[in-house]
Amino acid sequence: MTDVLIVGAGLAGLFAAALAARRGAAVTLITQGRGGLGIGHGCIDIWSAGVLERALPHLPDNHPYRRATISSLRSALTQLDGMLSPSGLRLSGSLARNLRLPTPAGQLHPTAFALTAQAQADPLTGEDFTLATIDAFRDFSLALASHNLRQLGAPPASLLELPMVGLPTRRDAYSTDLARCLDDSSLRAETFRAWKPRVLGIRRLGLPAVLGLQSHPVVMADLEDRLGLQVFEIPTLPPSVPGLRIEAALRADAQRHGALIIEGPHVIGRVSGASNGKRAAGVVAHTAGGPHVYNADRVLLATGGVLHGGLVTLPTGRVQESVFDLPVVHNTQRQTWTSPQIGGRQAYATFGVAVDHQMRPRALDGGPVLENLYAAGGLLAGADRTREGSRQGIDLATAYRAVEAALA
Amino acid sequence: MPGLSTQLLVIGGGATGLGIALDAVLRGIKTVLVDKSDLGQGTSGRYHGLLHSGGRYVISDPVSAADCARENRVLRKLAPSAIEDTGGLFVSVPTDPQDFPDRWLAACHANGVPAQEISPKSALKREPLLNPRITRAFAVQDASLDSFDLLHLLSAAVQSHGGQVWPRCRVESLMLEDGRVTGAVVRSLIGDDLIVVGAELTINAAGPWAGAIADLAGLQIPIALGKGTMLAMATRLVNTVVNRCKPPADGDIFVPVGTVSVLGTTDVLVRDAESLSIDPWEIDLLLAEGELLVPTLPTHRPLRAWAGVRPLYRPPTQSAQETRTLPRAHTLLDHQALHGLPGMISVFGGKLTTYRLMAEQAIDLACQHLHVQSACLTAQTPLEAGTSLHYLARRHARLEDPAHHRFSADVVCECELITRSDLEHAITQAASDDLDDIRRDLRLGMGPCQAAFCGYRAAGLARSLATQAPVDGGLAPFLAERWRGIRPLGWGQMLRQLELSRRFSQELLGLPTVEEDSA
Numbered sequence: 001m002t003d004v005l006i007v008g009a010g011l012a013g014l015f016a017a018a019l020a021a022r023r024g025a026a027v028t029l030i031t032q033g034r035g036g037l038g039i040g041h042g043c044i045d046i047w048s049a050g051v052l053e054r055a056l057p058h059l060p061d062n063h064p065y066r067r068a069t070i071s072s073l074r075s076a077l078t079q080l081d082g083m084l085s086p087s088g089l090r091l092s093g094s095l096a097r098n099l100r101l102p103t104p105a106g107q108l109h110p111t112a113f114a115l116t117a118q119a120q121a122d123p124l125t126g127e128d129f130t131l132a133t134i135d136a137f138r139d140f141s142l143a144l145a146s147h148n149l150r151q152l153g154a155p156p157a158s159l160l161e162l163p164m165v166g167l168p169t170r171r172d173a174y175s176t177d178l179a180r181c182l183d184d185s186s187l188r189a190e191t192f193r194a195w196k197p198r199v200l201g202i203r204r205l206g207l208p209a210v211l212g213l214q215s216h217p218v219v220m221a222d223l224e225d226r227l228g229l230q231v232f233e234i235p236t237l238p239p240s241v242p243g244l245r246i247e248a249a250l251r252a253d254a255q256r257h258g259a260l261i262i263e264g265p266h267v268i269g270r271v272s273g274a275s276n277g278k279r280a281a282g283v284v285a286h287t288a289g290g291p292h293v294y295n296a297d298r299v300l301l302a303t304g305g306v307l308h309g310g311l312v313t314l315p316t317g318r319v320q321e322s323v324f325d326l327p328v329v330h331n332t333q334r335q336t337w338t339s340p341q342i343g344g345r346q347a348y349a350t351f352g353v354a355v356d357h358q359m360r361p362r363a364l365d366g367g368p369v370l371e372n373l374y375a376a377g378g379l380l381a382g383a384d385r386t387r388e389g390s391r392q393g394i395d396l397a398t399a400y401r402a403v404e405a406a407l408a
Numbered sequence: 409m410p411g412l413s414t415q416l417l418v419i420g421g422g423a424t425g426l427g428i429a430l431d432a433v434l435r436g437i438k439t440v441l442v443d444k445s446d447l448g449q450g451t452s453g454r455y456h457g458l459l460h461s462g463g464r465y466v467i468s469d470p471v472s473a474a475d476c477a478r479e480n481r482v483l484r485k486l487a488p489s490a491i492e493d494t495g496g497l498f499v500s501v502p503t504d505p506q507d508f509p510d511r512w513l514a515a516c517h518a519n520g521v522p523a524q525e526i527s528p529k530s531a532l533k534r535e536p537l538l539n540p541r542i543t544r545a546f547a548v549q550d551a552s553l554d555s556f557d558l559l560h561l562l563s564a565a566v567q568s569h570g571g572q573v574w575p576r577c578r579v580e581s582l583m584l585e586d587g588r589v590t591g592a593v594v595r596s597l598i599g600d601d602l603i604v605v606g607a608e609l610t611i612n613a614a615g616p617w618a619g620a621i622a623d624l625a626g627l628q629i630p631i632a633l634g635k636g637t638m639l640a641m642a643t644r645l646v647n648t649v650v651n652r653c654k655p656p657a658d659g660d661i662f663v664p665v666g667t668v669s670v671l672g673t674t675d676v677l678v679r680d681a682e683s684l685s686i687d688p689w690e691i692d693l694l695l696a697e698g699e700l701l702v703p704t705l706p707t708h709r710p711l712r713a714w715a716g717v718r719p720l721y722r723p724p725t726q727s728a729q730e731t732r733t734l735p736r737a738h739t740l741l742d743h744q745a746l747h748g749l750p751g752m753i754s755v756f757g758g759k760l761t762t763y764r765l766m767a768e769q770a771i772d773l774a775c776q777h778l779h780v781q782s783a784c785l786t787a788q789t790p791l792e793a794g795t796s797l798h799y800l801a802r803r804h805a806r807l808e809d810p811a812h813h814r815f816s817a818d819v820v821c822e823c824e825l826i827t828r829s830d831l832e833h834a835i836t837q838a839a840s841d842d843l844d845d846i847r848r849d850l851r852l853g854m855g856p857c858q859a860a861f862c863g864y865r866a867a868g869l870a871r872s873l874a875t876q877a878p879v880d881g882g883l884a885p886f887l888a889e890r891w892r893g894i895r896p897l898g899w900g901q902m903l904r905q906l907e908l909s910r911r912f913s914q915e916l917l918g919l920p921t922v923e924e925d926s927a
Contacts, residue, residue, distance in 0.1 A: 039908070041916050104864065105880060107918030136828070138818055141868025147879055172818050235916060237864055307907040313899045315692065335688050338898040342891040342910055343922040348903060386914050387921055 002028040002260070004406055005283060005296030007267045007323060008310070010035030012377025012395035013302035014250035015076070018083045019403045021257035028294060029259060030285060032266045035247065036308055036378075041235040042209065042242025043101065044080075044091065044396070046073070046112035048389020051096060062329075062382040065390070067355055068397035076400035077113070086256070087249035088217035092119035102206070102234050104140050106148025110389060115242050117211060117220055121232035129204040129232075132160035134178055139237035140208035160198060160205075165190040175236045176244070178210035182219045192226045202229050209233035209241050216245050264288065267303075267323050270370075271295065279372045283323070298372045298406045301361075302399065305378035306348055313337070319351055321379070326353050326361045326369055329381040345387065352381030359402035374402040409593070411604030414440045414572075415778055417591055418611050419579055419621055422452035423555065423760050425613035426562035426573070427767035427786070433571040434789060435771060435782035440605055441566065442594050444578035446845050448559045450615045450681070452760055453848060454716030456638050456672040457665040458649060459483060459553035460761040461496050462521035463546075464656055465736045467512060472737040474519040475762045480549055482764060487791045490557035494664055496550025496649035497531055498523070499542045501700050504654040509544045512653055516548075523548050535646050537702045550649035552665050555760060556848045561791035568792070577603070582610065582624040582752070589625055589743075589751030609777050611770055612754040616681030616717040622754055627747055629754055630739075632722040634731030635683060635715050636673035637690040639897070642709040642856050645669045645702050652701065656732065658690075659697025667824060667855055668711060671698045675718075675732045684715045686896040711856060713896040719756040738766045742773060750777070820869070821862035823855020828869070835870050841877045843870065843886035859890045860909045864917065880919070887913050 004020045006013050009031035017029040046052050052070065059066055065073070074095070081091060093099050093113035099122040100108040113119070131149075133142050142159050166187035167173050181187045199205060211233055212219030223231050235242065251261060265285035271293055272281060282295035301323060303310030312320045317332035330351040331337075337348040353361045353375050360368035361375050376398040378385070385391035418429045421443030429441040443449070458464075462477035484491060500509055516523035523546045531545035532538055563573050576597040583590045583606070591607040612621045622629045644664045652660035663670045674690045691713060699705040720731055721739035738758025744750040755770045768784045775782060818828045834849045843866055846852050852866055853859030859866075867881025887909065894902050894909075913919045 039911070045915070103916060103918035105867075105883065105917040105919065109915075109918045136818060138820060138828075138865045141864065141871065141881075143872035144864075144868050144881055144883075147871065151879060237861060237912070237916070305907075307904050307911070309904075313903050315695075315899050334899055337903065338895050338906060340892070340895065341922050342888055342913055343920055346907075346910065348898070349907070386911055389915070391915070 001295045001297070002026045003296070004028075004298050004300060004403070005030065005294055006300045006302060007031070007283065008035060008302035008304060008308070008377070009261070009263075010302060010304055010308060010377060010395065011037055011246070011392055012399040014247065014254060015080065015083070015396055016300055016302060016376060016399040016403050017259045017261070018250050018254040018257065019079055019400065020407060021254050021259040022079070023403070023407055025407055027254065027259035028296065029254065029261045030265050030267055030283070030294065031261070031263055032309070033263070036304060037243035037247040038240055039238040040240050040243045040391070041103070041109065042115060042240050042246060043109070043111035043118065044093070044113035044392040045389045046095060046393035048098065048110040050098070052393065053095070060382060062354060064380045064383050064394045064398050067357055067359065067380070068401040070397075072401040072404070073393055073397035076396035079400065080396060083253040084246065084249045087245075087252060089245060089249050090116050092116050102145060102149055104145060104208075104234060104236055106145040106152070108152055112393070115245065117216070117231065117233040118209065118235070118242060120230065121206060121234060127204050129206055130158045130160055130199070130202045131206045132162050133208055134164045134173075134210065135161050137173060137178065137208060139175055140234065145234060162195050162198060163191070165194060174239060175208065175210050175241050176213060176239050179213040179241045182210065182212045183215045188219065188222060192223065196227055199227055199229060204230045204232070206232050206234055208236045210236065213241055213244060214248065265292065270299070270324055278370060280370050298374065300374040300376060300402050300406060301379055302375070302377045303379055305352055308378060310379040311351060313348065321353055324369070324373070327364055328352065329354050346384060349384035349386060350382060353379050354381050358405035359398060360405070372406075374406050376402040409602050409604050411606060412440075413591070413606035414438045415608050416440070416611065416774060417442070417605050417607035417609070418613055419592070420450070420613035420615055420617070421447040421559070421573065421575060422450050422613070422615050423558060423562070423763035424615065424755055424758070424766055426559055426566060427763040428611055428613055428755065428770050429566045429571050429573070430562055430569070431767040431771040431784060431786050432774065433566055433569040434785040435775065435780060437771070437774070437778065437780060439566070439571040440574065440607070441571065442574045442577040442579060442592075442605070444576070444597070446575050446840070446842070446848065447563055447573075448556055448848060450617070451716045451718060452555045452559060452615075454714055455555060455760055456661065456670045457552050457554065457663045458661070458761075459491060459551040460759055461548035461550040462519065463496065463498055463512075463516060463523060463548045463550070464651060464661070466515045466519055466521050468656065468733065469736045470515065470519045472735065472759065472762070473521055475737065475765055476759060477519065477521045477549075479762045479765055480551070482787050483553070483761070484551070485790065486764070487558055487561055490554050490561060492552040492664070494550065494552050494648050496548040496651065497535065498546040498548060498651045498653040499528075499531060499538065499701070500544040500653045501539050502541050502543060503700065504652060506543065508655070509546070509653050513546065521548070535648055535650060537645050537704060538650065539701055539703050544653060546653065550651070552649065552663055553760065554665070560849070565791050579621060579624065582621075584625065587749065589749065608751070609774055610752045611774065612752060613756070615756065616719045618719055618754055618756045620681075625743070625749060625752060627743060627749065629741060629756075630722045630724065631756055632720045632731055632734055633678050633681065633683070634718040634720050634734065635676045635678040636718060637686050637694065637713060637715045638670050638672040639691065639694050639713050640665075640668040640670050640711045642668060642711040645705070645708060650701055657697075659694040660701075662698070662701060666851060677731045678717060681717050683717065686713050686715055688896070691896050709856070709901045710897045711902070712854075712858065712893040714893055721757040738762060740766070740769055740773060744777070820865045821852055821855065823857055823862070824851040826850050826852055826862070831866055831869055832873060835873050841870065841874055841882055843867065843882040844889055846870075847886075853886065853890055856905075858894055858905060858909065859887060860905070860912050863887055863890070864912070883917075884919050887919070
């Protein structure tokens with residue numbers, strides 16, 4: 001028996017697990033696979049168009065930020081800092097003004113917070129910098145990044161390709177391979193020795209975000225010590241090393257506070273509980289050994305939206321919530337779900353589960369489906385997080401509000 | 409205005425036009441070919457990839473079937489590097505007309521289409537995903553033919569025999585002097601220059617645009633346009649071409665192509681060559697019919713949908729209401745004999761499989777006009793095996809080659825196993841800043857991720873190799889085009905794929921959003 005059972009290990013699920021565990025609850029988190037932190041940019045997007053507090057009154061009432069409130073977001077950010085710092089990670093930024101951080105395509109991405117190594121890329125228009133990549137690394141293009149940054153007013157950057165010692169030969173290198181090389185202290189020392197003559201006279205160096213996974217803070221300090229320069233990171237194609245750093249830190253924090261994380265089972269339904277079926281007594285999951293019941297006092301769904309499998313979209317125009325078959329806000333005209341343009345308004349992106357102010361999924365009559373079932377993150381209806389630039393903010397605010405309500 | 413003169417001007421860079429140009433240059437005729445976009449941008453590049461055995465239309469159009477059977481044998485000798493010899497099957501499912509297979513087999517025999525009955529059991533052994541309830545099965549000589557490879561071979565052969573191939577040159581007007589067509593004014597879309605091409609004879613091989621070209625000479629030609637929609641399934645569900653043994657209809661054929669299998673096709677009368685939008689009913693129908701052949705189809709992932717427009721000859725007796733029953737054989741119109749306008753011939757209809765035959769007949773006629781006495785050589789002249797890159801076996805072989813420099817063997821596109829050196833070579837050779845052209849050469853972005861990963865990598869290489877490349881290396885239009893092809897399949901797994909692409913494009917790379925949809 002667990003106090004809170006959380007389904008899903010993206011930002012919302014892991015943050016909720018750490019938060020509830022920090023509050024003394026017995027927490028079990030079940031996840032079928034890795035969450036979405038590994039495919040993003042590793043930043044905390046809150047509201048890309050400007051200041052959320054000013055935009056909030058104009059948002060529709062069912063918007064996840066309106067459901068969760070901005071004070072939940074503020075508290076969540078404070079809590080998040082506390083969870084990351086034991087791993088030596090620090091977020092820089094503010095709710096009052098977005099950072100503008102370079103993307104791998106050389107555009108500027110507005111975001112509220114990022115790990116310090118990334119946040120140091122702002123402002124690019126300050127001191128001159130050199131952009132570098134690792135020899136023939138496929139997932140970061142100097143040509144795209146540098147040229148476009150120049151177009152956007154950054155000072156002209158000189159370009160460098162640097163070697164990485166210890167990479168396996170005859171196998172294509174991903175960002176995580178490079179990061180693991182730098183995690184290793186002896187490989188790192190050798191690599192930085194090789195870099196040293198190449199970076200003489202450079203004071204500010206931009207690199208793809210591969211500067212260590214487990215040992216990121218040490219790698220950064222080492223780099224600045226040994227080579228005497230200030231470094232900033234630019235995200236790469238997935239896997240996202242910055243996202244994985246945050247994932248590892250949150251997992252560690254949740255586990256340090258006693259949370260149990262179970263990977264593999266696919267949660268498929270609920271165990272009916274007391275109060276005439278108005279409560280769930282737990283969930284049923286497919287495990288390697290067959291169906292298994294996990295008893296729980298409260299259940300929090302953080303299974304994500306269309307991409308991560310929380311919502312299943314069918315050719316008939318139906319949209320299902322994948323665990324409890326909760327009512328989903330959507331339209332049934334399949335051809336209207338997407339825009340003809342990739343950059344257009346996508347109807348499907350706003351599909352999801354409607355919740356009350358306690359973050360409990362609502363039945364068609366408006367009341368909660370179950371008294372002890374909560375939902376957070378990408379599963380919630382009412383926001384196109386990509387267009388808004390609000391993904392991580394919504395994850396944090398709604399997970400915070402759901403944990404508050406569940407433990408009240 | 410700059411200009412040049414030639415004996416023959418060919419309009420259209422599909423299989424027909426390039427085949428005609430090759431036939432002509434082999435007979436010593438000075439030839440220029442123009443196409444308004446890249447080669448194979450029309451029907452040739454938008455087909456299901458089938459080298460016809462002749463079986464498909466053997467009852468409805470025996471002339472075309474017999475042509476296909478002959479040309480099938482010829483092409484296997486001429487262009488083996490563009491063909492994967494998958495073989496073909498015709499199978500009956502229980503709901504198909506059960507008297508059809510015997511009539512069909514008789515027609516195959518009568519028209520020289522090799523076909524041999526095999527037991528349903530051995531058909532299932534060969535293709536385990538087939539409907540286990542099939543009642544009859546026949547083996548035929550179908551194969552998988554990569555049209556982009558074929559067009560590259562043809563284009564290289566034309567040029568090596570002194571012909572000129574000009575992609576991205578649009579015909580602005582036909583020149584009419586003294587009651588005859590004397591060439592065309594073309595606009596180069598690269599330099600935006602107008603060029604006068606004087607020609608003793610012009611051949612209109614513009615496929616679905618043939619009507620528009622004829623219109624420039626004030627002529628109307630009896631052409632009907634039949635749109636066919638196809639689906640690529642993410643894996644090779646079959647390794648053999650599989651047809652239903654019944655009168656041709658929607659969704660009755662699977663063709664294994666490279667890493668995917670193509671399910672085709674619908675046939676809808678459309679007004680013009682640009683009518684390529686896909687209706688939801690077409691997708692639903694293809695999937696429902698495909699399920700009769702492969703019952704597990706709903707558990708597999710459709711990857712992409714596209715449509716091509718067939719230019720079909722419409723006999724004066726047939727109405728324009730539908731296109732499925734129109735003949736598949738090709739048509740050669742001598743405008744001098746028909747309309748009293750010398751200097752121009754139009755060729756359209758036919759199958760990709762019969763492009764060589766169409767070319768032979770067109771140039772036989774052209775020789776009369778040009779007073780050239782020379783026999784057709786295309787059936788005996790193999791196309792040089794070019795650098796056909798996309799077959800997996802060849803790719804694996806190069807990846808395993810220890811002489812390959814480590815970085816140049818890096819796989820840029822995991823789905824289609826395209827290496828950095830493949831891509832560098834293609835970008836340098838193509839002299840094009842359009843990643844979609846590179847896609848046609850290499851299958852870049854045509855696998856399961858639909859360019860979500862390789863698009864950025866390729867754009868980066870394009871940007872660093874080609875100084876004239878756009879600032880984003882051509883990434884935004886490439887992703888937009890990939891989006892367009894997945895969108896008709898926007899549910900389930902492919903909606904997840906679309907969302908992944910969109911997140912990469914906008915959240916990670918920061919490519920722009922647009923405010924209003926131009927629906």
